[in-house]
Amino acid sequence: MFITVKGERKEIADNITVSELLKLENIEMPEYVTVSVNEEFVQHENFDNVKINDGDVVEFLYFMGGGK
Amino acid sequence: MAFSNEQLERYSRHIILKEIGVKGQQKLLNAKVLIIGAGGLGAPAALYLAAAGIGTIGIVDADKVDLSNLQRQIIHATNDIGKLKAESAKESMQNINPDVNVITYHEFVNSKNILQIIKDYDFILDGTDNFPAKFLINDACVISKKPFSHAGIIRFQGQLMTIIPGESPCYRCVFKEMPPKDAIPTCRQAGVIGAMAGVIGCLQALEAIKFITGTGKLLTGSLLTFDALEMNFHKINLPKRNHNCAVCGDNPAITELTDYEQPACDL
Numbered sequence A: 001m002f003i004t005v006k007g008e009r010k011e012i013a014d015n016i017t018v019s020e021l022l023k024l025e026n027i028e029m030p031e032y033v034t035v036s037v038n039e040e041f042v043q044h045e046n047f048d049n050v051k052i053n054d055g056d057v058v059e060f061l062y063f064m065g066g067g068k
Numbered sequence B: 001m002a003f004s005n006e007q008l009e010r011y012s013r014h015i016i017l018k019e020i021g022v023k024g025q026q027k028l029l030n031a032k033v034l035i036i037g038a039g040g041l042g043a044p045a046a047l048y049l050a051a052a053g054i055g056t057i058g059i060v061d062a063d064k065v066d067l068s069n070l071q072r073q074i075i076h077a078t079n080d081i082g083k084l085k086a087e088s089a090k091e092s093m094q095n096i097n098p099d100v101n102v103i104t105y106h107e108f109v110n111s112k113n114i115l116q117i118i119k120d121y122d123f124i125l126d127g128t129d130n131f132p133a134k135f136l137i138n139d140a141c142v143i144s145k146k147p148f149s150h151a152g153i154i155r156f157q158g159q160l161m162t163i164i165p166g167e168s169p170c171y172r173c174v175f176k177e178m179p180p181k182d183a184i185p186t187c188r189q190a191g192v193i194g195a196m197a198g199v200i201g202c203l204q205a206l207e208a209i210k211f212i213t214g215t216g217k218l219l220t221g222s223l224l225t226f227d228a229l230e231m232n233f234h235k236i237n238l239p240k241r242n243h244n245c246a247v248c249g250d251n252p253a254i255t256e257l258t259d260y261e262q263p264a265c266d267l
Helices: A018-024 B005-010 B021-030 B042-051 B085-096 B114-118 B131-143 B194-213
Strands: A002-005 A008-011 A034-037 A040-042 A057-061 B032-036 B056-060 B101-105 B123-126 B148-154 B157-163 B222-227 B232-237
Touching: A018 A034, A018 A057, B021 B194, B032 B042, B042 B056, B042 B085, B042 B194, B056 B085, B085 B101, B114 B131, B123 B131, B123 B194, B131 B148, B131 B157, B148 B194, B157 B194, B194 B222
Parallel strands: A002 A057, B032 B056, B032 B123, B056 B101, B123 B148
Antiparallel strands: A002 A008, A034 A040, A034 A057, B148 B157, B157 B222, B222 B232
């Protein structure tokens, strides 16, 4: 199936969860990453059971604490 | 208030813009913007906002200028080392534009002083370098219904979002709770390319100017990220304001400020 991750369309295996996608994308420290699927946030406790579907738009939002 | 000839010339490139014009420049001259942190993000923002003729600019910082700041904090110069950053910033701003009234605060924001500091300003820029301050600024601005620009930078990355409390999602709608101490590196630990502070700080200044003049579309409801290595800007559309948000939700759990401490990292 095809999904859009960080604005780029890509092909991934069917039937994967948010947790599995985070691993595939090599996202470090996923416990501190906010994930949205189709402009809805997925709660961290649901990463293992929320499935990614064909056509989904997935975004990863990271903490950035610097500024000075 | 009529413009002097000098002001007409100084602001001529603004006045000629149909989106700004005489009326917009007047709004800028009447506006009050607060910059929290006279560092990487605050430096370029303060310089451009002073140059733009923002009438009153507040600048909050208790630090003194250090040699390691000068790689990115372009409002300070080598001979400012050891001066209070807020004062050094004020000198640079007033050298650029004597029209600007700069108010300095030689303190860091905390739960006791922040509501009093922000209350007279129209728009606030978060130019701080730590999560307790970023969460405090978010919560204080939401409670006080003050529009503000959040930003963060690290290495070759930066991001920002504009928050209109009660209308657009706040920082806490996106990031519910502070990460543990040292879980997410700071610029001191991980480094930051100096020009990144310039890019993101200038974008914050643009948001302030757009807000004051009512020009264009603000960066509300979305988070703009910039990756300098890929030279890629990416705008992430956010969900609507979270009605269950701890601070901007319909029944907020946070109604008073406390000083946040980052939980110790157990990694």
